[in-house]
Amino acid sequence: MYQTIKKVILALDINTISDARKEVLQPLINFVQEKVDADKEVNINFICTHNSRRSHLTQIWAQTVATYYNIKNVKTYSGGTEATAMFPKVAETLKNVGFKIKEISEGTNPVYAIKFDDNSHSIIGFSKKYDDEFNPVSEFAAIMTCSNADVGCPFIAGAEKRIPIMYEDPKLFDETAQQAAKYQERSLQIATEMLYVFSKINK
Template sequence: MNQDLFPEIRKTIIEFEEVEINEKRKVELAPLINYLREKLIHKEPLILNFIGVNNSHRSIIAQIWAETLGHYFNIDVRSFSGGFDSVSLSGKAIEGLRAEGFELIKRREKEIYFVLYSDEADPIAVFAKKVDDPINPPAGYIAISINPEVKKDELSDSETFFDFYPDYTVEQLKELANKVSEDLYYIFKSLGSAH
């Protein structure tokens, strides 16, 4: 495990270790974990694209945590995010990321943030964008929906599609920003033994 993360982020990750993922959730996450594990076993790249409706909050948080946890567990992952509308990045997402220890540097002329989780890793560029934005992979990615309103048939260029929260309503998802990072911790910890 990489220990070069900023102290507050390391502290948050240690807290994730204490979070108990219930059996129902483990069953829901198992197909995604198994799929990612197979890719690692076959030395295939993990290219994840977290899809939301507006790409302003949870999908960006998922993108950042996936990259951070990949670094922490020494798993080579490239993560992206997108939506079907492009609004501005949520102020609550920015506040939450800063509270967890991420450093965010805003590019002045645009609403683009460079997110740092370690002095040893490249920053992650994040901004609210559509799925088909040129910064995202055009095809071959693993689409992970974090909103029940996103449907597989809307993502024809994805390699495969996983519904991260299949039984949640939109109202319940509003309360799930922390759950995203906890679930990703469980996924990456499970993958850590696969490579």
């Protein structure tokens, strides 16, 4: 894992997570632990309305910290109730903490290769619907990262578990002086919570 990202992870403080928030995260911990105990693949699909910001950040950080803790067979995905594009500020925010990101396809919905380690597979980032063929069709947890997706998708076909873990949308600060700081804040909040989740897993 790139040293810059390791330093970011080491600086995260899971003690800042409230007890109420830990209760929200516990079902995801339970799902991961059950799969690890059964020596099965841990498939997690993070879902938001547009698959443009929060769902990508959670997908990428979850995959990164699972690798950091050497938890095997974790595969993270993301999707939306509709496809738009991965917002460029997400890529910029991740680059700023050490991820290597390469745009491998241009257009209205660019495709990014995202790496946290030279020897790990790239995470492929682009906007897609949650049921896109790129994502798992069964035996996965659907993590609803925004209230609109949670309300708008009462049923996720193939999901073993449906777990709401909501995050405030950094889009609220687009085109303001606070934009960069708020994207960084949301990214680090997600990183901290995913670190907490995977720190609780007994291998």
